[in-house]
Amino acid sequence: MKRALITGSSTGFGRDLASALLERGWTVYASLRNSAGREALFAEDRKRFGERLRVLELDVAQAAQREAAARAIEAEGGLDCLVNNAAFGHFGPFELIPEDAWRRQFEVNFFGALFLTRRLLPALRTSRGRILNLSSILGLASFPLSSPYAASKFALEGWSEALYYELAPHGVQVGLVEPGGFRTKFSDNLLVTPAPADSPYAGQSAAYARWREKRAGGAGTPPEVVVRALVRLCEARRIPLRTVVGLDARALDGIGRWLPRNLATGLLSRVYARLMPK
Numbered sequence: 001m002k003r004a005l006i007t008g009s010s011t012g013f014g015r016d017l018a019s020a021l022l023e024r025g026w027t028v029y030a031s032l033r034n035s036a037g038r039e040a041l042f043a044e045d046r047k048r049f050g051e052r053l054r055v056l057e058l059d060v061a062q063a064a065q066r067e068a069a070a071r072a073i074e075a076e077g078g079l080d081c082l083v084n085n086a087a088f089g090h091f092g093p094f095e096l097i098p099e100d101a102w103r104r105q106f107e108v109n110f111f112g113a114l115f116l117t118r119r120l121l122p123a124l125r126t127s128r129g130r131i132l133n134l135s136s137i138l139g140l141a142s143f144p145l146s147s148p149y150a151a152s153k154f155a156l157e158g159w160s161e162a163l164y165y166e167l168a169p170h171g172v173q174v175g176l177v178e179p180g181g182f183r184t185k186f187s188d189n190l191l192v193t194p195a196p197a198d199s200p201y202a203g204q205s206a207a208y209a210r211w212r213e214k215r216a217g218g219a220g221t222p223p224e225v226v227v228r229a230l231v232r233l234c235e236a237r238r239i240p241l242r243t244v245v246g247l248d249a250r251a252l253d254g255i256g257r258w259l260p261r262n263l264a265t266g267l268l269s270r271v272y273a274r275l276m277p278k
């Protein structure tokens, strides 16, 4: 019987992955922050899968909660797969985003995953397990007004790539998942630093807000595609370093990979200047 820890299991990919793995016989540590009062989220799975579902309190940015979760898992025999999924997006003009917001973005999206992984590595080494890090196509290619989120995901990419090679001799596999836009709570949960009307970034911010509005209310692909890819990565014998999921992500990734670098940036720079003019 395999055991997985998923962070950010209250909604979106994390929530659906928890059910999908339970369905396939895994023991799942579904972790979430502020778990008190959110028991109903797992009521159905609890009825169906009983003790194979363990719900853990885990704000990934809280060292004490990371430690408590790791101890609970070790006490029950260890871990085969860690899915670092918890994250949120902070968007807006770089110049206007306060320092504490930058730090918070990295505390959750990057350091949360990094220090949880480090704490659980001995258990993963013992099981010759794996680490799946939810990055984003914005971890491979950024766009205007995405700098905090994109930077946190680029950091996740560099760290994961180093681990991929570093942990291979220890039998621990590492995979990055790079989704494009999918219909989860991500858009509802993201933070946007607005630009006041007299700001030099007012035009770009307004264009970005219009674009987001168009995508709100059901636009985007349903999350099952990502969840299926994640299940495959949990169960496959060998996993690749990067798995790009979604047509938009594949297109953007393709531009970066197949066009000469300067041609790709020149092309994207013209596209973004039209989409988000000053």
Ligand SMILES: NC(=O)c1ccc[n+]([C@@H]2O[C@H](COP(=O)([O-])OP(=O)(O)OC[C@H]3O[C@@H](n4cnc5c(N)ncnc54)[C@H](OP(=O)(O)O)[C@@H]3O)[C@@H](O)[C@H]2O)c1
Pocket: 007, 008, 009, 010, 011, 012, 013, 014, 032, 033, 034, 058, 059, 060, 061, 084, 085, 086, 087, 088, 108, 134, 135, 136, 137, 178, 179, 180, 181, 182, 183, 184, 185, 186, 187, 189
């Ligand atoms: N949906 C997309 O289009 C998309 C595209 C590319 C990449 N991704 C990535 O996919 C992953 C999952 O996102 P999603 O689309 O499923 O979004 P989501 O529905 O907003 O889910 C994000 C989850 O992260 C949790 N979370 C946020 N901060 C946390 C913290 N400090 N500690 C623990 N949990 C925390 C949220 O919990 P609360 O309910 O408590 O807020 C929620 O369960 C993220 O890494 C995201 O960057 C998503």
